[in-house]
Amino acid sequence: MNFAPILPELILTIGAIVLMMVAAFMGKRGSNLCSWASVALLLGAVATLGGEPQHAGALFGGQLVADGFSAFGKLIIYLCAAVAIVMAHNWFERDFEHAAEYPVLILLSAVGMSVMVSATSLVTLYVGLELQSLSAYVLASYRRTDDRSAEAGLKYFVLGALASGILLYGISLLYGFTGTTQFEGVAAAFTRDGTTSIGLLFGLVFLLAGLAFKISAVPFHMWTPDVYEGAPTPVTAFFASAPKVAAVLLGVRVCLDALGPAMDAWRQIMTFAALASIFLGAIAAYGQTNIKRLLAYSSINNVGFALIGLVAGGPQGASSVLFYMAVYVVMTLGAFLCVQRMKGEDGEYIESIDSLAGLSQTRPGLAFALAIFMFSLAGIPPMFGFWPKLMVFNAAVTEGLIALAVAGILGTVIGAYYYLRIVKVMYFDAPAGQPYARGGNALETAMIFLFALIVSPLGYLLIGPLGELTGRAAGSIF
Amino acid sequence: MSGMMTGIPILSILVALPLIAAIIAMFQSANGARWTALIATLVSLALGVLLWMDFDPNGPQWQFVEHFPIGGGISWAMGIDGIALLLIELTLFLMPICIGASWRSIEKRVPEYMAAFLLMQALMIGVFTAQDLLLFYIFFEGGLIPMYLIIGIWGGAERIKASYKFFLYTLAGSVLMLIAMLVMIWTAGTTSIPALMAYDFDPSLQWWLWLAFFASFAVKMPMWPVHTWLPDAHVQAPTAGSVILAGVLLKMGGYGFIRFSLPMFPEASAEFIPFVYILSGIAVVVTSLIALAQNDMKKLIAYSSVAHMAFVTFGLFAFNQQGIEGAMIVMLSHGLVSGALFLCVGVIYDRLHTREISRYGGLADNMPKYALLFMVFTMASVGLPGTSGFVGEFLSLVGTYAVSSWAGIVATTGIILGAAYMLYLYWRICYGRLVHEDAAAMPDLDAREMWLLAPIAAAVLWMGVYPESFMRPMRADIGRLLERVERAKPAGDAHLTAGKPAPAHAAHAETPVAEAH
Numbered sequence: 001m002n003f004a005p006i007l008p009e010l011i012l013t014i015g016a017i018v019l020m021m022v023a024a025f026m027g028k029r030g031s032n033l034c035s036w037a038s039v040a041l042l043l044g045a046v047a048t049l050g051g052e053p054q055h056a057g058a059l060f061g062g063q064l065v066a067d068g069f070s071a072f073g074k075l076i077i078y079l080c081a082a083v084a085i086v087m088a089h090n091w092f093e094r095d096f097e098h099a100a101e102y103p104v105l106i107l108l109s110a111v112g113m114s115v116m117v118s119a120t121s122l123v124t125l126y127v128g129l130e131l132q133s134l135s136a137y138v139l140a141s142y143r144r145t146d147d148r149s150a151e152a153g154l155k156y157f158v159l160g161a162l163a164s165g166i167l168l169y170g171i172s173l174l175y176g177f178t179g180t181t182q183f184e185g186v187a188a189a190f191t192r193d194g195t196t197s198i199g200l201l202f203g204l205v206f207l208l209a210g211l212a213f214k215i216s217a218v219p220f221h222m223w224t225p226d227v228y229e230g231a232p233t234p235v236t237a238f239f240a241s242a243p244k245v246a247a248v249l250l251g252v253r254v255c256l257d258a259l260g261p262a263m264d265a266w267r268q269i270m271t272f273a274a275l276a277s278i279f280l281g282a283i284a285a286y287g288q289t290n291i292k293r294l295l296a297y298s299s300i301n302n303v304g305f306a307l308i309g310l311v312a313g314g315p316q317g318a319s320s321v322l323f324y325m326a327v328y329v330v331m332t333l334g335a336f337l338c339v340q341r342m343k344g345e346d347g348e349y350i351e352s353i354d355s356l357a358g359l360s361q362t363r364p365g366l367a368f369a370l371a372i373f374m375f376s377l378a379g380i381p382p383m384f385g386f387w388p389k390l391m392v393f394n395a396a397v398t399e400g401l402i403a404l405a406v407a408g409i410l411g412t413v414i415g416a417y418y419y420l421r422i423v424k425v426m427y428f429d430a431p432a433g434q435p436y437a438r439g440g441n442a443l444e445t446a447m448i449f450l451f452a453l454i455v456s457p458l459g460y461l462l463i464g465p466l467g468e469l470t471g472r473a474a475g476s477i478f
Numbered sequence: 479m480s481g482m483m484t485g486i487p488i489l490s491i492l493v494a495l496p497l498i499a500a501i502i503a504m505f506q507s508a509n510g511a512r513w514t515a516l517i518a519t520l521v522s523l524a525l526g527v528l529l530w531m532d533f534d535p536n537g538p539q540w541q542f543v544e545h546f547p548i549g550g551g552i553s554w555a556m557g558i559d560g561i562a563l564l565l566i567e568l569t570l571f572l573m574p575i576c577i578g579a580s581w582r583s584i585e586k587r588v589p590e591y592m593a594a595f596l597l598m599q600a601l602m603i604g605v606f607t608a609q610d611l612l613l614f615y616i617f618f619e620g621g622l623i624p625m626y627l628i629i630g631i632w633g634g635a636e637r638i639k640a641s642y643k644f645f646l647y648t649l650a651g652s653v654l655m656l657i658a659m660l661v662m663i664w665t666a667g668t669t670s671i672p673a674l675m676a677y678d679f680d681p682s683l684q685w686w687l688w689l690a691f692f693a694s695f696a697v698k699m700p701m702w703p704v705h706t707w708l709p710d711a712h713v714q715a716p717t718a719g720s721v722i723l724a725g726v727l728l729k730m731g732g733y734g735f736i737r738f739s740l741p742m743f744p745e746a747s748a749e750f751i752p753f754v755y756i757l758s759g760i761a762v763v764v765t766s767l768i769a770l771a772q773n774d775m776k777k778l779i780a781y782s783s784v785a786h787m788a789f790v791t792f793g794l795f796a797f798n799q800q801g802i803e804g805a806m807i808v809m810l811s812h813g814l815v816s817g818a819l820f821l822c823v824g825v826i827y828d829r830l831h832t833r834e835i836s837r838y839g840g841l842a843d844n845m846p847k848y849a850l851l852f853m854v855f856t857m858a859s860v861g862l863p864g865t866s867g868f869v870g871e872f873l874s875l876v877g878t879y880a881v882s883s884w885a886g887i888v889a890t891t892g893i894i895l896g897a898a899y900m901l902y903l904y905w906r907i908c909y910g911r912l913v914h915e916d917a918a919a920m921p922d923l924d925a926r927e928m929w930l931l932a933p934i935a936a937a938v939l940w941m942g943v944y945p946e947s948f949m950r951p952m953r954a955d956i957g958r959l960l961e962r963v964e965r966a967k968p969a970g971d972a973h974l975t976a977g978k979p980a981p982a983h984a985a986h987a988e989t990p991v992a993e994a995h
Contacts, residue, residue, distance in 0.1 A: 360590075375623060380620075380622065380623060381616035381617075381619045381620050382620040386619075390656070390660075393657065393660060394660050394663075394664075397657065397661055397664055402661065405657050409653040409656060409657055410650075410653065412649075413646060416646065420626070420642065420645060424642075427627060428638055428641070460548055460552070463550035464548065464549025467550040
């Protein structure tokens with residue numbers, strides 16, 4: 001058996017097990033060690049992604065695949081996970097008993113996500129998804145003494161379990177009507193029977209419904225604002241980045257590979273999900289007063305745009321989705337890093353949008369960075385966030401889906417309003433209330449700076465290399 | 479002179495210079511930022527003068543061309559023709575004046591203010607120089623961010639509503655254009671604007687593309703009935719913001735028509751002439767009447783802008799030399815004159831802190847220099863011969879008349895109404911008696927204000943007396959544009975025919991007819 005292609009997963013799994021022991025025996029004292037060791041493991045796993053074995057093709061009898069697509073997904077996932085650990089390190093500094101286990105859970109979640117992006121069978125898909133989800137449920141309720149966090153965890157778990165059930169039901173239908181769990185076999189069955197088979201069609205619908213929950217696409221988005229609000233900020237940042245990327249990529253592979261021949265069937269579903277997510281994400285964000293809830297709607301909105309690329313399909317569409325997610329995680333992590341700076345003198349975290357009033361005068365640097373992320377999330381040029389939006393619309397136009405592109409882009413105008421509102425509060429309003437505590441982790445400051453630089457107009461220099469990378473990654477699933 | 483600057487990426491420098499200055503200004507003290515901004519804009523202006531001197535009106539269509547592929551189908555492609563050159567000069571000319579106008583009136587958050595203006599300048603130059611469709615869009619939309627901040631931070635009491643309205647209105651107009659651009663890129667297989675200007679789109683596709691572009695440019699222009707963001711934005715923006723808004727940002731709409739709509743979609747443009755003319759006709763009459771009823775100086779000038787911009791659309795869609803040249807001159811002239819009028823408003827606003835017309839009166843007595851300069855700009859706005867306004871409006875009307883006599887008649891009404899509201903404004907502010915004591919105590923223009931207004935007055939008179947300086951650089955380009963749209967040119971209802979020269983002995987009987995031509 002050749003284990004080289006799953007080296008990154010092996011590194012993370014073994015590392016996670018060892019660190020769990022460390023955490024168990026050292027308790028709170030082990031938190032520093034666990035955090036930095038986890039970051040090192042993740043970076044080590046990233047380092048292995050460039051190698052030849054990562055393009056080995058089908059593994060374990062077609063259960064998993066190692067191709068450019070999975071390597072690209074893992075790259076983003078591991079980096080996001082590392083950022084989430086660094087963020088949490090600071091967050092948990094204040095007397096928290098289980099700080100050492102947190103990075104372990106992130107590592108396990110990362111392993112689950114690796115499996116998700118490289119699954120080519122419905123069973124591995126499910127296993128990966130559950131490994132990721134179970135870690136996520138625990139992470140959401142990580143501050144168990146905090147009511148909101150506990151509520152978030154419970155809500156996430158109950159609804160997540162329901163979604164898993166739906167997904168599993170879809171999988172079992174597909175298995176029953178195709179006789180195989182392999183993506184190839186499912187695709188062959190769709191080619192043979194088409195969507196005339198009611199069993200296949202139902203399987204497809206349930207499978208996609210389960211996935212829509214994981215990427216929090218409308219109408220399966222209800223958990224998102226509550227969970228994002230209740231979970232600790234670094235965990236929210238993690239949820240909004242890595243698992244989202246993994247689930248979207250999984251969706252891309254399932255739709256274009258397993259369900260490829262049934263494109264007409266899922267295209268309608270995904271078109272609806274895309275537009276509904278864009279519009280609901282934009283409209284529901286209007287009344288929000290909590291910045292984390294607002295960013296939750298923003299993530300729903302953004303997933304909608306990514307789905308437009310998926311609806312377009314083909315290598316260009318897939319590549320635009322990858323590009324979109326890559327830039328999206330930078331913007332969203334940057335925004336959450338800024339949110340984490342919203343902290344009173346007493347160390348309490350503040351989440352109300354009103355507290356940002358006049359931030360440009362009290363903390364010009366922070367306000368400037370957050371403004372860059374907001375304009376970028378809104379997709380206003382010359383910020384780099386404009387480019388991935390352009391790419392998904394371009395993919396749609398190339399496929400002749402002009403009505404979809406027009407509808408989607410009108411959604412950006414509606415969405416622009418609430419991003420502008422944050423800028424308005426920071427820049428136009430007079431400072432009110434007490435200013436945030438100064439100072440902060442230097443590493444986090446460096447990350448905010450780096451991410452802001454990436455989404456600034458300088459990011460356009462990345463179009464070439466990143467475009468080539470996503471193009472190659474997308475090409476490997478066709 | 480041509481060729482002096484070969485090898486120097488002058489257009490990129492014009493974009494980069496204000497950007498670098500903006501970054502420097504952000505980290506400076508208030509005074510430091512003021513000087514940085516002033517020096518940067520003056521150096522840019524000097525470069526602009528060099529650019530004009532080096533531009534060869536008889537040379538190739540696109541000059542100072544730069545091209546660096548960025549990847550992903552977009553290139554840093556720059557280059558200008560005569561039309562772009564003049565709009566760049568307008569921008570560079572107004573910028574130091576804007577900085578000067580904000581020297582004292584802006585007291586809070588000066589470094590950010592100066593940085594926003596410098597960023598604005600970079601983006602505006604980018605709009606007029608971009609030769610890549612997507613690059614153009616990035617610059618075109620990017621301008622929203624600094625303007626949003628300028629209105630929102632340094633504006634008047636209703637600034638927040640005005641800034642949202644400005645941003646969302648313009649964004650909504652532009653996004654459809656983006657989709658149209660993607661369709662064009664996909665159809666034609668290129669993002670290069672010069673290549674697209676020569677590409678013949680299918681007329682049925684043109685129809686849709688034209689509408690999408692129109693949505694964007696009509697809002698930017700602004701045309702009736704999508705002009706409602708403009709009065710709000712103008713009234714609330716600080717003086718320099720209004721100057722740049724009226725002076726340059728509105729010109730992006732006209733530039734868009736001349737650069738995209740006409741050459742890329744000639745058939746559709748011809749088909750939409752009645753539509754454009756009806757909207758322009760309504761704009762001229764309705765907004766002029768609205769302007770007549772205003773009590774707020776800035777609002778009055780804002781509505782007059784909408785009316786003047788209608789002359790631009792009238793002229794552009796005339797499809798003839800006079801119309802398009804006239805439209806360009808109206809754009810340049812309006813850029814100078816409305817900018818100057820907003821400065822004139824700013825001068826007295828800084829003294830009395832009200833824009834209410836009735837709070838002034840009789841200023842000719844205590845502010846003679848001010849009254850004189852204000853008179854010059856009022857006359858230019860009215861279109862008095864000898865000022866820039868006359869040249870543009872006259873040419874534009876001649877062109878319009880050739881297409882439709884009715885449009886010509888309606889447009890001419892606009893000139894009469896324009897004279898009415900401007901003279902009425904001037905009368906209420908400068909003539910009459912000094913009834914208000916505080917207004918009577920206002921000092922005349924100081925040296926700084928003279929330095930702001932006098933150069934504009936000189937330019938206005940120059941353009942009025944010797945417009946050839948401004949028409950020469952763009953003549954060849956307008957010729958190329960006319961060649962391009964020739965195939966779709968409307969027949970028009972004014973058919974001028976040469977008279978039949980009669981033998982000398984019978985001449986006295988027929989002269990009236992012959993001379994009319």
